[in-house]
Amino acid sequence: DIRMTQSPASLSASLGETVNIECLASEDIYSDLAWYQQKPGKSPQLLIYNANSLQNGVPSRFSGSGSGTQYSLKINSLQSEDVATYFCQQYNNYPLTFGSGTKLEIK
Amino acid sequence: EVKLVESGGGLVQPGRSLKLSCAASGFSFNDYWMGWVRQAPGKGLEWIGEINQDSSTINYTPSLKDKFTISRDNAQNTLYLQMSKLGSEDTAIYYCARGNYGSYDYWGQGVMVTVSS
Numbered sequence: 001d002i003r004m005t006q007s008p009a010s011l012s013a014s015l016g017e018t019v020n021i022e023c024l025a026s027e028d029i030y031s032d033l034a035w036y037q038q039k040p041g042k043s044p045q046l047l048i049y050n051a052n053s054l055q056n057g058v059p060s061r062f063s064g065s066g067s068g069t070q071y072s073l074k075i076n077s078l079q080s081e082d083v084a085t086y087f088c089q090q091y092n093n094y095p096l097t098f099g100s101g102t103k104l105e106i107k
Numbered sequence: 108e109v110k111l112v113e114s115g116g117g118l119v120q121p122g123r124s125l126k127l128s129c130a131a132s133g134f135s136f137n138d139y140w141m142g143w144v145r146q147a148p149g150k151g152l153e154w155i156g157e158i159n160q161d162s163s164t165i166n167y168t169p170s171l172k173d174k175f176t177i178s179r180d181n182a183q184n185t186l187y188l189q190m191s192k193l194g195s196e197d198t199a200i201y202y203c204a205r206g207n208y209g210s211y212d213y214w215g216q217g218v219m220v221t222v223s224s
Contacts, residue, residue, distance in 0.1 A: 001169075034210035036152075043202055043214040044144075044152065055212065087152055091209025095168040096142075096154040 002026050002090050006099030014107045017078045021102045023088035025069045032092035035064055035073045038101075039084045047086075048073065080106060109133040109213045111203050116218035121194055129186040129203030129215055137161075137181040140206030143188050145199040146217075153199075155188070157206060193222045 003026035013019045023033065031051035036044040046055045048064035051071055061076040075082055083106055088099040115127040129141070142157035156167035158177045165177050174197075176189040186203050198221050204211035 032209055036211075038152075043217050044211075045214070046207070046210055046212045049207060049210040049212075089152070089154075089210065094166045096157075096209070098152040098154065101151045 001095055002029060002093055002097050004088055004090055004097050004099040006088055006102055008102060009100065010103040010105070012105045012107045013078050015078055015080065019075045019078060019104065021073045021075075021086050021088075021104075023066075023071045023073075023099050025071070025090055028068050029090045029092035031067055032090055033064070033066070033071050034089045034091065035062075036087045036089065037082075037084045038087065044087065075104075078106070109205065111205065111213060111215035113201060113203055113215045113218035116201065116220045118221045118223060119193055120224050121222055123193055124189070124191040125193060125220060127188040127190070127201055127203075127218060127220070129188075131184045131186065131203075131205075134205070136179075136184040141179060141186045142204050142206055142211060143175075143177060143186075144202045144204055144211070144214075145197075146202070147196075147199045150199075155201075158186070190220070193220075195222050198222050 005024040007022045033051045035048040038044040047058050047062050052064045063074045085101045085103045087101050110132045112130045119125050143155040145153050156177050158165045178187045200217040202217045203215045205213040
């Protein structure tokens with residue numbers, strides 16, 4: 001199984017700040033990577049697919065980058081509604097696997 | 108509007124079986140892969156498996172392959188998850204989701220399954 005190591009586990013940032021969340025795959029996943037946002041008590045929502053493609057309706061302050069085994073999610077101009085847990089997911093190989101999540105809070 | 112609505116959850120005794128359903132609407136169900144993902148209380152997301160459009164290909168996470176069975180009825184626009192030999196470790200919220208070339212672009216609201224005597 002491909003292991004997805006996500007960091008940090010939690011993050012506290014101020015409104016308007018830029019934050020980065022990292023995801024490291026245990027082998028090359030050839031950009032077959034998605035990022036999801038899960039707000040408290042809600043189901044996950046797709047933000048990014050194919051490592052850097054923004055899902056329809058997602059604000060442009062979210063962006064994804066990376067290749068090979070290293071990927072990141074960047075959130076510019078942090079807003080209060082961005083408080084959530086963020087997960088990465090690889091779909092290069094079965095079984096599909098998720099990172100352990102990054103809980104983002106506002107300072 | 109794409110809508111996925113799970114049902115069939117609840118309290119079940121250890122060792123028993125349970126079948127979840129996911130009713131889809133707002134899109135052409137038989138054009139999409141569909142998947143199941145679960146989340147234990149306070150924990151992360153665990154992929155269970157997914158099924159292709161005509162049910163000819165079904166993939167599972169290895170640890171659940173012998174316990175869980177995914178199926179679909181395209182005429183009823185419904186996805187299913189049959190779970191057997193349930194244990195406390197299966198207590199979780201179960202989500203169905205629409206496949207998007209490997210990622211999942213729409214998710215249901217989830218259904219809670221609690222395994223306890």
